[in-house]
Amino acid sequence: MLNSGISVLVEGINLQRLLAGLFVTARIALISIVIGSVLGIMLGLIRTSKSKVVRFICRFYLEVFRIIPILVWMFIVYFGVTNMFNIHLSGELVALIIFSLWGAAEMSDIVRGAIESLPKHQIESGRALGLSFWGLYRYILIPQAIRRLLPGAINLSTRMVKTTSLVVMIGVIDVVKVGQQIIERSILKTPTASFWIYGLIFILYFIVCYPLAKLSKILETKWES
């Protein structure tokens, strides 16, 4: 029974459809990782500011994303915001907005941690050498901070890739949705389809996330010293 079911993966254009779904998932992940990183770096730099009010606002922004699950956020925007302002937002756009904002929040914490972990004497020595504000950042702080934040940033990316699986809940036709469609279509012919399809999606996510996680670990041990 089971070995006859695996053929559902290559039947017709099923595999192409799944890959097209994966492309949608990857698109959401990639765009939001890029936007989230850029916003997050800016926010992280702002969070090193001395003003207590600014720091509090940024911290609050981060905690708001940490305390409320991402799925709830997507519901709020997909059902709530659209309803309140009487606008239409596609599921994909909602996913992009939420993932970008969430990515920015988490990224800002990584960037802040990286900058604050730099020993103070680095800044002082830079000043003593007569570097300007930008020179200090360009030659002293940023190169060192990048080494400290890159492992965490890559980890965040894998988390975001994994979380993209949730977009199916707000009606995006991603790899999971395509998988469900194939399962429903072939339920009479191949009842075991769900085992194979979800198994394949499971492996697909693993193939994307595992190398990233590995890379982050390698960088972490390499740059630790």
Next chain:
Amino acid sequence: MNINWGFIVSSLPLYEKAAWLTLKLALWGISASLIIGLVCSVVLYYRIKVLERLVRAYIELSRNTPLLIQLFFLYYGFTKIGITMSENTCAIIGLAFLGGSYMAEAFRGGLESVSKAQIESGLSIGLSNMQMIRYVILPQAFSVSIPPLGANCIFLLKETSIVGAIAIPDLMQVTQDLIGIYYQTFEALFMLVVAYMILLLPVSVALTWLERKVRYAEFGN
């Protein structure tokens, strides 16, 4: 904007029930993942031969796949190969499968942070194996492990928001139903956020307090 307070009050029992269910699933999931994590970390720490590779494979597999897919695979996939579980069992197994690896990493971090010198000093003053674990390794390992363990608990509690996808009437599902049936979008979402706040804020505060409490056991740094 007009907020329909009557609707909020009338749907309170629904949310209360769902919140308890969420909490129950999370508690079972967290307890199971703590046990799995502890076992895995001991296997990794003492480098028990074959098991070590198995545990490593499990950790990679569980950390690098989304919970939603794990749940779908468990719930819709496994039933096709003759293993049918109730949705609650599925959710708990899914949470434990996911959380186990995170907990294992947290425990392992703690165990490995106990320096060799500590163990050697313990041996040199004649502590037995059990005494060593009880008085030297565990207190130090725990104080290092507590922050990541706490973060994992919150993480798992938040991840329970996904179980609605396998037909469990949790907070998300109740919200979706209320929006679908009564079209009281704002009220339903408001209740959803409040419910999660009530679940998560006390845990978050308690963990911050606990973190400060256990710091006394840290040694040398």
